[in-house]
Amino acid sequence: MPREVDPSLNEKQxxxxxxxxxxxxDGREFDQYRPLELTFGEQYGVADVTLGKTRILxxxxxxxxxxxxxxxxxxxxxxxxxxxxxxxxxxxxNRPTETEVLLSRLLEKTVRRSGALDTESLCLVAGQKCWSxxxxxxxxxxxxxxxxxxxxxxxxxxxxFRKPDTSxxxxxxxxxxxxxxxxxxxxxxHSPFCVTWSFFGEEGETAVLDATWLEEQVRVGSCTxxxxxxGEICQIAKLGGTPVNAVVLLQCTGVALAKVKEFxxxxxxxxxxxxxxxxxxxxxxxxxxxxxx
Amino acid sequence: MxxxxxxxxxxxxxxxxxxxxxxxxxxxYTVTGSVNGPIEAQRRDEHAYEAHVDVVIRPAxxxxxxxxxxxxSILQSSLTQLILVKNFPRCLVQIVLQVxxxxxxxxxxxxxxxxxxxxxxxxxxxxxxxxxxxxxxxPMRATATATAIAVMRQEEGAxxxxxxxxxxxxxTAQSAxxxxxxxxxGLLLAESEGDFTVKEWDSVYDTAREICCRSAPTKxxxxxxxxxxxxxxxxxxxxxQSTMEAKVAKDLHWK
Numbered sequence: 001m002p003r004e005v006d007p008s009l010n011e012k013q014x015x016x017x018x019x020x021x022x023x024x025x026d027g028r029e030f031d032q033y034r035p036l037e038l039t040f041g042e043q044y045g046v047a048d049v050t051l052g053k054t055r056i057l058x059x060x061x062x063x064x065x066x067x068x069x070x071x072x073x074x075x076x077x078x079x080x081x082x083x084x085x086x087x088x089x090x091x092x093x094n095r096p097t098e099t100e101v102l103l104s105r106l107l108e109k110t111v112r113r114s115g116a117l118d119t120e121s122l123c124l125v126a127g128q129k130c131w132s133x134x135x136x137x138x139x140x141x142x143x144x145x146x147x148x149x150x151x152x153x154x155x156x157x158x159x160x161f162r163k164p165d166t167s168x169x170x171x172x173x174x175x176x177x178x179x180x181x182x183x184x185x186x187x188x189x190h191s192p193f194c195v196t197w198s199f200f201g202e203e204g205e206t207a208v209l210d211a212t213w214l215e216e217q218v219r220v221g222s223c224t225x226x227x228x229x230x231g232e233i234c235q236i237a238k239l240g241g242t243p244v245n246a247v248v249l250l251q252c253t254g255v256a257l258a259k260v261k262e263f264x265x266x267x268x269x270x271x272x273x274x275x276x277x278x279x280x281x282x283x284x285x286x287x288x289x290x291x292x293x
Numbered sequence: 294m295x296x297x298x299x300x301x302x303x304x305x306x307x308x309x310x311x312x313x314x315x316x317x318x319x320x321x322y323t324v325t326g327s328v329n330g331p332i333e334a335q336r337r338d339e340h341a342y343e344a345h346v347d348v349v350i351r352p353a354x355x356x357x358x359x360x361x362x363x364x365x366s367i368l369q370s371s372l373t374q375l376i377l378v379k380n381f382p383r384c385l386v387q388i389v390l391q392v393x394x395x396x397x398x399x400x401x402x403x404x405x406x407x408x409x410x411x412x413x414x415x416x417x418x419x420x421x422x423x424x425x426x427x428x429x430x431x432p433m434r435a436t437a438t439a440t441a442i443a444v445m446r447q448e449e450g451a452x453x454x455x456x457x458x459x460x461x462x463x464x465t466a467q468s469a470x471x472x473x474x475x476x477x478x479g480l481l482l483a484e485s486e487g488d489f490t491v492k493e494w495d496s497v498y499d500t501a502r503e504i505c506c507r508s509a510p511t512k513x514x515x516x517x518x519x520x521x522x523x524x525x526x527x528x529x530x531x532x533x534q535s536t537m538e539a540k541v542a543k544d545l546h547w548k
Contacts (some may be wrong), residue, residue: 002333012510040392040395041394043397046353046393046394053309053310055308057391057393059354060355061354061355080356082351084349084351084389084391085327085329085349085389086308086311086325086327086349086351086389086391087310087389088310089329089332090352093349121454134354134355135354136354136355138353138391140308140325140327141308141309141311142310142393143309143310147420215543217340
C-alpha cells in the first residue's frame with residue numbers, strides 16, 4: 001500500500017510559524033471546532049457525523065447471544081472500529097494501523113469502560129441469553145480529529161438505537177420483531193464525549209482544538225479528554241513525547257467541558273428533531289393500526 | 294412485470310480525499326464507493342502487464358464473511374473487463390464499497406454480527422463502483438448498468454417478474470437474477486439463484502436488457518415520456534448518463 005505522504009519541510013514550517021503568530025490555516029480560533037453536522041438515517045441506530053471534511057458513519061445493531069461464562073449477568077457491548085482503504089489508501093484491510101488501535105482504545109475507554117451503557121440491562125436470562133450490542137464505526141473520510149467525530153457518532157448512534165422488545169412469560173423468552181412490537185431504546189446512563197487538544201511548539205505551549213490532518217501531522221503531542229456534561233472525567237490520554245505544562249492542561253479540561261456541553265446539546269436537539277420527524281409516521285401508523293398488528 | 298422502488302439517486306465526488314467517489318441509493322440500498330487509482334500496487338498484487346483491480350466490500354454492520362468475498366470476486370472480474378487495465382501495468386485500482394443502508398425485513402429478527410449481504414445488493418454495488426470509477430476518471434472500455442429481477446411463480450399461468458425486489462420478495466421468489474450490461478449492450482454479468490427454466494431466464498434477460506440498455510428516449514411529448522416511465526420501469530443507462538451530465542455541467546460551471 002502506498003505510504004501516507006508526509007507534509008514537506010516548507011509546509012510544516014508554514015503551519016508552525018502561523019500558529020506561533022496565533023493564526024490557523026483555515027482562519028479558525030484555537031478553541032474552535034470546524035462546522036459539526038449530525039444526521040440520523042432511516043433506520044434506528046445510524047448516525048452520520050461530519051466535522052469539516054472528516055466524515056464518520058456509525059451503526060448500532062443488536063442480537064441475542066449467550067453471555068460470557070465469567071459474567072452471566074451482563075450483556076455484551078462491543079465497538080468495532082476498522083479503518084478501510086476508503087479512509088486513506090495507506091490503510092489496509094485486516095491489518096490495523098496505529099491510528100486504528102489508538103482510536104478503538106480511546107472509544108473503548110470513553111464509552112464502554114465509563115459505563116455509559118448499562119450492560120446489566122442487556123441480560124435476558126442469567127447465564128443463558130443476553131443482548132449483544134455492537135457499534136460499527138466507519139470512517140468515510142479522514143481530515144483530522146477522527147477521535148472526537150467517532151466518539152460523537154458512537155454516542156449518537158447508541159442513543160438513537162432501538163432494540164427489539166422482549167417479554168418473559170413463564171420461563172419462555174419471546175423476542176418480538178419490529179412488525180409485532182415497536183422496538184425499545186437502550187438503557188443509557190450518561191453521554192461521554194472526547195475533546196482532543198493538539199500541542200505545537202518546542203514545549204507544547206500552543207494548544208489547538210480540532211486539528212486538521214495537516215496539523216495532526218505537524219503536532220508534537222496531543223491530549224484527549226473524555227467527559228460528560230456534568231464534568232465527570234472518564235479518561236485522559238496524553239500522547240506524544242513532548243511534556244506539557246500542567247496549567248495548560250488544566251485550562252484545556254476547562255474548555256473541554258464547555259465543548260462537551262455543546263455536543264450534548266447538539267445530540268439532544270437532533271434526537272428530538274428526529275423523533276418529531278418519525279412521530280408523524282407513527283401517527284399515521286396509529287390510524288391504520290389493523291395493518292401492523 | 295412490476296416495479297417496487299422509486300427512481301435511483303446518485304451523488305458524485307462525495308468524499309474529499311479519495312480520487313473519485315460516489316453515493317448511490319436505489320430500492321432501499323445505499324452504498325458509498327471510493328476509488329483510488331492508479332496507485333502503487335503491493336508486491337504480491339503487482340502484475341507486469343496490467344493493473345490489479347482490488348474490490349473491498351464492507352457491510353454496514355458486522356464482519357464481512359464468505360458472501361462478501363464472493364461478491365467481491367464477482368465484481369472484481371467484471372470490473373476488470375471494463376477498466377483499461379493494460380494502460381497501467383504494475384498499478385492498483387482500489388475500489389472500496391461501503392454499504393450504508395439495506396432494506397430490513399420487519400418480519401424477522403436478523404443475525405447481525407456475521408453480516409450476510411443479500412444477493413439483491415449486487416446492482417447497487419455495481420452502479421456505485423461504475424459511478425465512482427467515472428468520478429475518479431479511470432479510463433474504461435465502457436460503462437455498465439445492472440439490475441436485479443426476481444421470478445415469482447404463480448399457481449397457474451405465466452410467472453411474474455419483479456424488478457428490484459424487496460427482501461421479502463426475494464425470500465418468496467422462485468429464483469432471483471442479477472444481470473449487468475455494458476453501454477454497448479453486451480452482457481457483462483449474469484448471476485442466478487434458485488430454480489428456473491431456460492424460458493424464464495430468457496424473459497428475465499429481455500426485461501433486464503430493456504431496463505439496462507434502452508436507447509435514448511424519443512422526446513415526442515411530455516405524456517409520452519411519463520407514460521413510458523410508468524409502463525417500462527426505470528431506465529438505468531439514461532440515469533447514468535444524466536448523472537454524469539449534471540456532474541460535468543456543475544464542474545464546468547465557471548467556463
